[in-house]
Amino acid sequence: MATIRVQHDPIDVGAEFAALMSDAHGNTRTDIGGIGSFIGTVRGTAKGRPITEMALEHYPGMTERALSAIADQAAARWNLLATTLIHRVGPMAPGETIVLVLAASPHRADALEATAFLIDWLKTKAPFWKKETFTDGTHSWVDARETDEAAAARWGTEPGHPA
Amino acid sequence: MATIRVQHDPIDVGAEFAALMSDAHGNTRTDIGGIGSFIGTVRGTAKGRPITEMALEHYPGMTERALSAIADQAAARWNLLATTLIHRVGPMAPGETIVLVLAASPHRADALEATAFLIDWLKTKAPFWKKETFTDGTHSWVDARETDEAAAARWGTEPGHPA
Amino acid sequence: MAEPRPLRLLYFSWLRERIGTGEEELTPPPGTDTVAALVAWLRTRGPGYEAAFGTTAPVRCAINQDFAQPEATIAPGDEVAFFPPVTGG
Amino acid sequence: MAEPRPLRLLYFSWLRERIGTGEEELTPPPGTDTVAALVAWLRTRGPGYEAAFGTTAPVRCAINQDFAQPEATIAPGDEVAFFPPVTGG
Numbered sequence: 001m002a003t004i005r006v007q008h009d010p011i012d013v014g015a016e017f018a019a020l021m022s023d024a025h026g027n028t029r030t031d032i033g034g035i036g037s038f039i040g041t042v043r044g045t046a047k048g049r050p051i052t053e054m055a056l057e058h059y060p061g062m063t064e065r066a067l068s069a070i071a072d073q074a075a076a077r078w079n080l081l082a083t084t085l086i087h088r089v090g091p092m093a094p095g096e097t098i099v100l101v102l103a104a105s106p107h108r109a110d111a112l113e114a115t116a117f118l119i120d121w122l123k124t125k126a127p128f129w130k131k132e133t134f135t136d137g138t139h140s141w142v143d144a145r146e147t148d149e150a151a152a153a154r155w156g157t158e159p160g161h162p163a
Numbered sequence: 164m165a166t167i168r169v170q171h172d173p174i175d176v177g178a179e180f181a182a183l184m185s186d187a188h189g190n191t192r193t194d195i196g197g198i199g200s201f202i203g204t205v206r207g208t209a210k211g212r213p214i215t216e217m218a219l220e221h222y223p224g225m226t227e228r229a230l231s232a233i234a235d236q237a238a239a240r241w242n243l244l245a246t247t248l249i250h251r252v253g254p255m256a257p258g259e260t261i262v263l264v265l266a267a268s269p270h271r272a273d274a275l276e277a278t279a280f281l282i283d284w285l286k287t288k289a290p291f292w293k294k295e296t297f298t299d300g301t302h303s304w305v306d307a308r309e310t311d312e313a314a315a316a317r318w319g320t321e322p323g324h325p326a
Numbered sequence: 327m328a329e330p331r332p333l334r335l336l337y338f339s340w341l342r343e344r345i346g347t348g349e350e351e352l353t354p355p356p357g358t359d360t361v362a363a364l365v366a367w368l369r370t371r372g373p374g375y376e377a378a379f380g381t382t383a384p385v386r387c388a389i390n391q392d393f394a395q396p397e398a399t400i401a402p403g404d405e406v407a408f409f410p411p412v413t414g415g
Numbered sequence: 416m417a418e419p420r421p422l423r424l425l426y427f428s429w430l431r432e433r434i435g436t437g438e439e440e441l442t443p444p445p446g447t448d449t450v451a452a453l454v455a456w457l458r459t460r461g462p463g464y465e466a467a468f469g470t471t472a473p474v475r476c477a478i479n480q481d482f483a484q485p486e487a488t489i490a491p492g493d494e495v496a497f498f499p500p501v502t503g504g
Contacts, residue, residue, distance in 0.1 A: 037200035288393075
């Protein structure tokens with residue numbers, strides 16, 4: 001039971017949490033014991049310089065496939081009752097939410113580990129690219145970070161897929 | 164910068180997230196890059212039997228001291244910009260939120276590790292006690308779990324405080 | 327010499343239910359100066375206390391709102407709380 | 416024999432900017448049957464392509480929306496995308 005979405009609109013964290021806690025009939029689920037979450041936000045500076053905007057580009061089609069594959073991997077590794085992966089695209093201001101990960105489980109260890117896994121893999125395996133615009137109007141594509149590769153690598157790889 | 168609260172009222176996850184992202188003037192903070200979160204909810208069954216209610220008792224005064232000490236420990240161990248620890252007390256229905264942990268950092272590894280630490284220590288060092296009421300009206304105090312002690316122990320102890 | 331001040335005793339969860347109160351002020355006999363000695367004396371006070379402290383179920387203690395071990399020292403006027411291992415979160 | 420179908424080529428991020436388009440249909444010469452061979456041929460198509468593929472900056476590839484290595488086989492009609500290492504999240 002995964003909610004996967006790529007959207008231009010702002011992410012409503014409270015609404016997404018409420019949606020995850022609701023069953024198909026709109027009733028509150030009572031099988032969930034813990035929800036882990038990660039929320040990524042736009043920082044106001046990059047390499048020490050203030051930015052005015054962060055723009056997210058993606059690969060429509062492949063993005064949704066990649067996010068679904070990541071959610072499937074998490075569901076295969078941990079006891080998850082619901083997963084939410086929502087990523088914004090387009091221009092965003094500093095302080096806005098870029099990404100929301102929710103992982104619900106009967107138990108907290110599964111929820112927290114799955115949350116870390118989901119964001120680590122999303123950051124290295126889903127086709128999004130960040131572009132920062134500085135106060136002087138220049139822009140710069142964000143470079144991938146080796147620390148993100150290392151964070152993703154600690155979870156191993158899935159069969160038949162390059163790391 | 165820690166928000167510590169023990170309350171009877173339901174926890175509004177979206178509002179607490181928005182509050183954490185706001186500075187003292189009500190403006191959106193732009194120094195935060197990632198927020199880790201854990202939300203604990205009341206499960207509808209205990210030991211395989213349905214429950215009608217979960218009641219949380221606590222030790223007023225010591226609770227707030229313990230939660231503050233746990234937040235201070237997290238701030239000493241990780242690069243945190245804001246922390247929220249909110250715990251409900253009193254009677255709750257299945258599906259309701261018992262506890263909310265938020266940990267904000269410039270970087271996601273700190274946010275996620277601090278979140279796990281905060282809930283692990285809260286579960287073993289803050290004076291709350293759960294009582295379940297079953298459908299036949301009988302009630303039962305929840306036993307502490309060795310797995311919770313083990314989860315807390317992996318973070319070590321703070322100086323001068325028993326584990 | 328100052329008037330001896332009683333201890334403020336607090337009980338939570340099933341200890342409160344078995345003892346029948348959540349809070350009381352008591353002055354234990356002279357020499358009752360550790361948590362363990364206080365527990366031994368409380369057990370003599372009746373079947374509710376014996377049911378709370380005389381079983382194998384683990385009991386935790388806090389002195390003035392800090393966790394304390396059985397050998398910890400208690401002093402007149404202290405707030406001493408007894409409760410089972412915590413189960414919040 | 417079936418009509419040869421062109422490749423659908425997609426470029427993202429700074430590769431799109433350097434090449435000057437995000438999408439095009441091309442039919443490479445016969446024998447261009449791996450990602451590496453396709454890149455070698457694209458580099459001959461002009462300075463934009465050379466700027467995109469001829470530097471030390473790492474470039475990733477996906478064939479039909481799955482990540483692919485340089486030695487991976489491409490077939491007529493495939494959707495082949497080139498982009499820098501991803502930076503979402």
